[in-house]
Amino acid sequence: MGHGPARGPVVKVRAKDSKTTILRIWGYLRQQRLGLVLVLISTALSSALSLYAPYLLGRTIDLNIVSRNASGLWRMCLLLLWVYGSSVLCTWIQQFVMVGVSQRTVQTMRNDLFVKFQTLPLRYFDSRTHGELMSKTTNDISNVSNTLNQSVIQLISSVFMLFGSVAMMLYQSLWMTLVTIITIPLVTISTKKVSSYTRKYFSLQQKNLGDVNGFVEETITGQRVVKAFQREEKALQEFRATNNHLRKVGIKAQSLSGSMGPLMNAMGNLNFAIIAVAGGWMSFHHIITIGTIVSFINYSRQFSQPINQLANQYNMVQSAVAGAERVFEVLDETSEYEPDTSQGHPVSHQALHLLGDVKFQDVSFRYVEGVDVLKDVSLHAKPGETIALVGPTGAGKTTVVNLLTRFYEIQSGAISIDGADIRTLDKRALRSQLGIVLQDAYLFSGTIRENIRFGRLLATDDEVESAAKLANADSFIRKLPQGYDTPLATEGANLSHGQRQLITIARAILADPAILILDEATSSVDTRTELHIQEAMHRLMRGRTSFVIAHRLSTIQNADQILVIQGGEVVERGTHEDLLEKRGVYHDLFTSQFIRLA
Numbered sequence: 310m311g312h313g314p315a316r317g318p319v320v321k322v323r324a325k326d327s328k329t330t331i332l333r334i335w336g337y338l339r340q341q342r343l344g345l346v347l348v349l350i351s352t353a354l355s356s357a358l359s360l361y362a363p364y365l366l367g368r369t370i371d372l373n374i375v376s377r378n379a380s381g382l383w384r385m386c387l388l389l390l391w392v393y394g395s396s397v398l399c400t401w402i403q404q405f406v407m408v409g410v411s412q413r414t415v416q417t418m419r420n421d422l423f424v425k426f427q428t429l430p431l432r433y434f435d436s437r438t439h440g441e442l443m444s445k446t447t448n449d450i451s452n453v454s455n456t457l458n459q460s461v462i463q464l465i466s467s468v469f470m471l472f473g474s475v476a477m478m479l480y481q482s483l484w485m486t487l488v489t490i491i492t493i494p495l496v497t498i499s500t501k502k503v504s505s506y507t508r509k510y511f512s513l514q515q516k517n518l519g520d521v522n523g524f525v526e527e528t529i530t531g532q533r534v535v536k537a538f539q540r541e542e543k544a545l546q547e548f549r550a551t552n553n554h555l556r557k558v559g560i561k562a563q564s565l566s567g568s569m570g571p572l573m574n575a576m577g578n579l580n581f582a583i584i585a586v587a588g589g590w591m592s593f594h595h596i597i598t599i600g601t602i603v604s605f606i607n608y609s610r611q612f613s614q615p616i617n618q619l620a621n622q623y624n625m626v627q628s629a630v631a632g633a634e635r636v637f638e639v640l641d642e643t644s645e646y647e648p649d650t651s652q653g654h655p656v657s658h659q660a661l662h663l664l665g666d667v668k669f670q671d672v673s674f675r676y677v678e679g680v681d682v683l684k685d686v687s688l689h690a691k692p693g694e695t696i697a698l699v700g701p702t703g704a705g706k707t708t709v710v711n712l713l714t715r716f717y718e719i720q721s722g723a724i725s726i727d728g729a730d731i732r733t734l735d736k737r738a739l740r741s742q743l744g745i746v747l748q749d750a751y752l753f754s755g756t757i758r759e760n761i762r763f764g765r766l767l768a769t770d771d772e773v774e775s776a777a778k779l780a781n782a783d784s785f786i787r788k789l790p791q792g793y794d795t796p797l798a799t800e801g802a803n804l805s806h807g808q809r810q811l812i813t814i815a816r817a818i819l820a821d822p823a824i825l826i827l828d829e830a831t832s833s834v835d836t837r838t839e840l841h842i843q844e845a846m847h848r849l850m851r852g853r854t855s856f857v858i859a860h861r862l863s864t865i866q867n868a869d870q871i872l873v874i875q876g877g878e879v880v881e882r883g884t885h886e887d888l889l890e891k892r893g894v895y896h897d898l899f900t901s902q903f904i905r906l907a
Contacts, residue, residue, distance in 0.1 A: 440523020
């Protein structure tokens with residue numbers, strides 16, 4: 310709302326313990342127990358069949374090819390065909406089921422993240438770019454999804470294949486087994502060396518991707534300003550610098566990731582050569598058969614393949630863990646709806662029916678430590694009164710209503726409504742009794758009817774249209790091609806500013822609040838539209854306690870109280886006539902506006 314704390318730099322991602330993060334991912338994944346059981350069974354069957362095939366192949370060579378047994382060869386070929394076909398079928402089943410498991414898992418994560426966004430205080434969003442938050446919702450969640458789709462199956466399969474191939478090799482020849490696993494130390498050392506760098510660069514890659522997304526979104530949203538001030542080249546320069554930084558980090562991350570596969574293939578080829586030489590020597594001395602050599606060549610691939618897969622997937626897992634950490638950072642933030650009992654204010658969750666008696670008692674507030682925005686502000690608004698807040702930009706006017714709505718919490722003093730400290734009131738219940746019309750008339754994608762109904766979701770079409778009539782919006786809405794069902798462009802760009810403002814007033818009328826907040830609601834509109842808005846506002850304010858922030862002093866002359874705020878302090882208060890007689894700050898503001906208008 311209006312003026313708030315300055316937007317700070319993007320918060321750097323601080324990696325948490327990998328084990329903790331993986332356990333939290335598992336907490337989501339285990340909710341799909343049935344699917345995981347099916348994946349486990351199908352993976353076990355597929356692995357068992359894959360392990361049985363090389364043994365059959367070796368036996369076929371020794372019993373049928375060497376002895377030239379044609380009938381036995383055909384039978385073994387048919388058996389091998391069945392084994393390989395069944396293995397393929399089990400592999401398809403496990404992949405099909407795992408896709409559903411992973412998508413349902415990330416759906417829950419994404420839902421939890423979006424729910425968390427709805428409960429975080431505005432202070433959280435003040436220090437983070439929209440692009441960073443969008444990156445967590447899209448890119449980071451996608452990384453987790455891709456990893457679950459591929460890595461979970463490969464992890465289970467690799468465990469089965471690794472231990473199963475060792476068992477089958479030991480069953481056939483101890484010495485050949487020792488020869489086969491001789492390259493394991495080389496694989497372990499190489500994997501550890503490369504993976505020590507990958508996590509760092511994947512985390513930096515995700516952070517820089519968030520920076521790029523934020524800059525693109527900001528530039529597209531502000532295209533009118535960019536073009537008006539001819540800053541296209543400046544925007545291009547900044548984007549190129551940010552994008553170039555992402556490129557450098559991405560090259561390092563992907564290069565390290567890509568080097569793992571070729572490294573593992575080289576180790577596999579070395580292992581194959583060692584088996585061929587050692588097996589040939591043993592066969593020449595009648596220690597093992599030719600069929601055993603063929604079996605071990607296949608088992609060596611089945612033995613090295615899980616290691617290669619684990620090494621290759623390690624990079625993907627690192628990227629997913631880095632993304633999940635960023636998501637969990639948001640989920641671990643404190644919700645503004647969690648009761649704060651640190652100052653001894655027990656929260657009531659009962660429904661509210663406020664009269665609108667509002668008191669500020671020596672309220673002080675700061676967005677940044679050491680910089681007071683409000684200093685010992687006191688005011689009293691009786692039910693049905695209109696309180697106007699005036700003063701220069703940045704004086705603290707919007708901060709007053711930010712505290713009343715509990716978008717931010719006060720550091721000292723007290724705010725009460727109907728005698729109850731607002732810190733003892735449930736935030737949702739409190740805000741249900743507040744109606745807000747902002748300077749920036751924000752409309753959502755959807756129809757005009759849906760945007761008005763945003764004030765009260767259960768309202769009927771007749772109630773929506775009645776609210777629009779009271780807001781002086783009905784006449785222009787009915788002239789639109791589809792009337793109330795006219796779709797709106799992004800932020801209502803296909804309507805004028807005044808039309809958007811009338812719709813937001815209709816939304817507030819439909820909400821029927823006890824306390825009304827109008828923040829520069831008539832700014833940036835022409836005189837005729839301002840009259841329509843003022844008329845709608847007067848209908849809306851009737852019988853309600855209202856707080857009106859206005860730069861145009863002509864719009865608040867009938868207010869019951871006018872508070873002049875300067876430097877975070879109330880320097881003058883009274884009616885329009887009283888303040889003019891004092892010939893102080895308000896008199897100077899009003900006179901200067903009158904002279905400019907004349």
